[in-house]
Amino acid sequence: MFSKLVTGIGESLNPVFIKEMRQYFQNRRMIIFMGMLLLAQFIVTLFFSSAMRFSGDDDSSGVGFFLLIIFAGAILAVIICAIGAEQRFAEERSDKELNYAMLTTLRPASIIWGKLEGAIVMLFCIFSMLLPFLTAAYFMRGLSAASLLVTLCLFPILVLYSLAGIFAGSFGMKWITGLFFVGIFGSMVFLMPFAFEIVDDLMNRSDLGTAFWVGILIEYKLAFLLGVLLFLLALAVVSPPKSNRFCAAKAYLFLLPAIALVLMTPYYFIFGGSGTSYDRDFFYVIEFLFCAFSFGVTALVAVCEPPVNSIRIYMKCPRNFFGRVLHFLFSSGFAGTVLLTIPVLALPAVLTPFAGLSWSGVTTVYGMLCILVSFLGFALLALNLGLRTKLRFPPLGWLVILEVGANILTWIPASIMDFSMKKIPGPVRLISMVLSHLYCFVETVDAPSASTAASSLPLHALMVSSGITFILFLCLLPLIVKAFRQHRYPDNAAKPPTKEMLRK
Amino acid sequence: MKTEVRNLSRVFGKTVAVNDISFSFEDGNIFGFIGPNGAGKTTTIRIMATLDLATSGDVFYDGVSATLYPEAVRRVVGYMPDSLPGYKDIQVWEYLDFFARSFGLKGAERTRALNDIVEFTNLGELRGKFLFALSKGMKQRVSLARALIHNPKVLIMDEPAAGLDPRARHELRTLLKILAEQKKAIFLSSHILSELQDICDGAVIIEQGKLLSAGTLDDLLAQVNGGAPASPAPARAQTGESADLSGAAAASAPQTAPKGVSVSLKTPRGEAEPVRLKLLEHPLTRSVDVFDDDEVHAIIEGNDAEVSRVVGTVFAAGLTVLSFNRNQMGLEELFMKITQGKVQ
Structure with a gap:
């Protein structure tokens, strides 16, 4: 009975997960790292327990011990689960080994999911190794039972790191691996002071209170939202060529503001129940940030997508007009993606005046809107240059050049305009507005607080950038129309596979 | 399948x-x-x-x-x-x-x-x-x-x-x-x-x-x-x-017309030309070439028996032939013959 159950569970497991676990536990480096962690914890335990014996009145030895163990565990988890997953996946991609897994009946989603499962199980293993020592820390002095729960904050961050590793590894390119290393260590350096501050604050509390749990929930939800996106983007990268690779990611990005709204609403009732304008502004801006994020990534996806779809995608196109339009919007191809950005941006823009925001709230939202429109403008310009010129340079390359160029070139003229805005009349003023808008874009991106810089934006800058973006959209419109005309179920559809072939 | x-x-x-x-x-x-x-x-x-x-x-x-x-x-x-x-x-x-x-x-x-x-x-x-x-x-x-x-x-x-x-x-x-x-x-x-x-x-x-x-x-x-x-x-x-x-x-598939068998005959030095002329007399001989004064290459139409008959006329005429080979080309020779080694 029991063996049947075990066999049944074994058979239902993802093959990639089984392979990953075998590889994890047969990797010598991983075994060495785990052994080192155990040894280090043991030595530190001995050190702290003897130090406690001689410390007399000092009752904080448990806190130091706890922090040391938890951060050592976190770093090991990043090395094994994030960097390890990234390295292995990148190697599988560059060795073409992943291609052979794709030739089986495995779906790309199963491959990514199996890798994520492996990383999560390894995280549990590492945390399990920490547990006896964390318990020892509790029996030292200065640590409350509640503060042990701080480990909960680490878990979603480490899962996100693992997902980021899987996403970076899915490209199988060395330069992306390099970027990933820079990003992972940079973000750790960035997060470390915050982490220390939060942990220090929590250590000094005997009761964690509602705020702690709400904070944990928000962290988990944000990690979930970002994690799903990373998963879907990794899926898009791994999917076979000319398949509908971005479909799931686009549908998710389109729905992200609504999902965020559902997830954020309980907090509005917990914290924003008084209904002050500040609370309304806060929650609206948070919701708008989700829209902005969703919009920005969708525009970026548009630039990465191919100009022409393959017959594999057309074969799945519904034959009725409404279904065809929906399929066009969410299928791979730049045209549908560009159209998809419009409702994501237009809806909050139209709703903002009716949201009952304070003036500073409206200014903040429209300031951010201005930045988003300019980003779409850059994306459209990159698409126009990539698809309409004969330079054979991809739109993504153009976008990078434009963004970097705008950052560099707008500093000098925009700084001059900033001082002499009032003295310049007529058409030159229009140019200065565009340049100052670009300057604000750069400033806002560079500034630590987006809303501070955005609040100084004039409303007419939004109109100018919208106008330019609209013109760029009109330039691209013929290509979008052409793509839509092509997007239909083929007339000479080939014979489908027989049942015998599928059963084989 | x-x-x-x-x-x-x-x-x-x-x-x-x-x-x-x-x-x-x-x-x-x-x-x-x-x-x-x-x-x-x-x-x-x-x-x-x-x-x-x-x-x-x-x-x-x-x-x-x-x-x-x-x-x-x-x-x-x-x-x-x-x-x-x-x-x-x-x-x-x-x-x-x-x-x-x-x-x-x-x-x-x-x-x-x-x-x-x-x-x-x-x-x-x-x-x-x-x-x-x-x-x-x-x-x-x-x-x-x-x-x-x-x-x-x-x-x-x-x-x-x-x-x-x-x-x-x-x-x-x-x-x-x-x-x-x-x-x-x-x-x-x-x-x-x-x-x-x-x-x-x-x-x-x-x-x-x-x-x-x-x-x-x-x-x-x-x-x-x-x-x-x-x-x-x-x-x-x-x-x-x-x-x-x-x-x-x-x-x-339907049978098509024969294309010819390649044969080579080794003769003493300077005696290749009479062999060439003798082979050319036969109606089944399509082409004959002489190499280095002592080697004759001929393309003869027909099956193996007909080829033997054509070559037999040379022996019957009393001409000296040191060796006789039917040239068999393999896949490697075929590959070398029809490809030019060009890459894109």
């Missing part, structure tokens, strides 16, 4: 890697895919294995499109690439088990499939070894086992014998013959043409992405050796129509 490559083209930027090639083959036979480096063999094979997508044209397995239904095609096609298994920290058995699970094999069925394939590829002693510890020949066997784990009807192999020692190549040939006996269609590219000639029933020759010749091995060799080719397939293939390489098609 009939595999049909129909008007296949693949373009990378300005480079036409595969240019409108068509051929087909059926199960139970081994077909060679020959061409110089950069001819488009691997590109074609990758499209056939659903790893890449054609710019135009398609590959059909029993009429099912590989472009539109890759998932269905993958169930009936096994692909053995030119690269070797690269997973780290995994044993041979675990590696094969992963692919068996990935093909949806469960429980006892999976264990049986794994045992069968390990026995067939003679991997029994290696099952507990790590992949990185294997030699190239062993890895090739693992690669073959992986391609066969789901018992495919069509096996596509890209340079399976590359880098193997003679014993490993011999073992591979034996395995391929057994697979062909099991009614599997085997399509393999290789540069070792003498070995292909030993095991292949047919061949496809491409250069610069274009199909140069295709047909059963007898047809192809008859093209250069003279005699009666069994099928007009090679001629059709060059015009972009589908060249059927299957034996059945060849047997039912």
Whole structure:
């Protein structure tokens, strides 16, 4: 009975997960790292327990011990689960080994999911190794039972790191691996002071209170939202060529503001129940940030997508007009993606005046809107240059050049305009507005607080950038129309596979 | 199962890697895919294995499109690439088990499939070894086992014998013959043409992405050796129509006119010219050339008996002939003759 159950569970497991676990536990480096962690914890335990014996009145030895163990565990988890997953996946991609897994009946989603499962199980293993020592820390002095729960904050961050590793590894390119290393260590350096501050604050509390749990929930939800996106983007990268690779990611990005709204609403009732304008502004801006994020990534996806779809995608196109339009919007191809950005941006823009925001709230939202429109403008310009010129340079390359160029070139003229805005009349003023808008874009991106810089934006800058973006959209419109005309179920559809072939 | 490559083209930027090639083959036979480096063999094979997508044209397995239904095609096609298994920290058995699970094999069925394939590829002693510890020949066997784990009807192999020692190549040939006996269609590219000639029933020759010749091995060799080719397939293939390489098609194909047998006669120095003139007197002699004053090359129309009669006239005339050879060209000579070694 029991063996049947075990066999049944074994058979239902993802093959990639089984392979990953075998590889994890047969990797010598991983075994060495785990052994080192155990040894280090043991030595530190001995050190702290003897130090406690001689410390007399000092009752904080448990806190130091706890922090040391938890951060050592976190770093090991990043090395094994994030960097390890990234390295292995990148190697599988560059060795073409992943291609052979794709030739089986495995779906790309199963491959990514199996890798994520492996990383999560390894995280549990590492945390399990920490547990006896964390318990020892509790029996030292200065640590409350509640503060042990701080480990909960680490878990979603480490899962996100693992997902980021899987996403970076899915490209199988060395330069992306390099970027990933820079990003992972940079973000750790960035997060470390915050982490220390939060942990220090929590250590000094005997009761964690509602705020702690709400904070944990928000962290988990944000990690979930970002994690799903990373998963879907990794899926898009791994999917076979000319398949509908971005479909799931686009549908998710389109729905992200609504999902965020559902997830954020309980907090509005917990914290924003008084209904002050500040609370309304806060929650609206948070919701708008989700829209902005969703919009920005969708525009970026548009630039990465191919100009022409393959017959594999057309074969799945519904034959009725409404279904065809929906399929066009969410299928791979730049045209549908560009159209998809419009409702994501237009809806909050139209709703903002009716949201009952304070003036500073409206200014903040429209300031951010201005930045988003300019980003779409850059994306459209990159698409126009990539698809309409004969330079054979991809739109993504153009976008990078434009963004970097705008950052560099707008500093000098925009700084001059900033001082002499009032003295310049007529058409030159229009140019200065565009340049100052670009300057604000750069400033806002560079500034630590987006809303501070955005609040100084004039409303007419939004109109100018919208106008330019609209013109760029009109330039691209013929290509979008052409793509839509092509997007239909083929007339000479080939014979489908027989049942015998599928059963084989 | 009939595999049909129909008007296949693949373009990378300005480079036409595969240019409108068509051929087909059926199960139970081994077909060679020959061409110089950069001819488009691997590109074609990758499209056939659903790893890449054609710019135009398609590959059909029993009429099912590989472009539109890759998932269905993958169930009936096994692909053995030119690269070797690269997973780290995994044993041979675990590696094969992963692919068996990935093909949806469960429980006892999976264990049986794994045992069968390990026995067939003679991997029994290696099952507990790590992949990185294997030699190239062993890895090739693992690669073959992986391609066969789901018992495919069509096996596509890209340079399976590359880098193997003679014993490993011999073992591979034996395995391929057994697979062909099991009614599997085997399509393999290789540069070792003498070995292909030993095991292949047919061949496809491409250069610069274009199909140069295709047909059963007898047809192809008859093209250069003279005699009666069994099928007009090679001629059709060059015009972009589908060249059927299957034996059945060849047997039912109409006979065509003989093209001539190449013979060479070695004479004492300075005595080649009388032999040339004597041969030219016979109506079946198509052309005669003299090389180095002591060697005569002639093309004679007809079968072996007629060739003997023509050469016999030289002996009957009392002319001295030191040796006499019927020039047989193999796949390698055919390859050298019809390809120019151009790359794109």
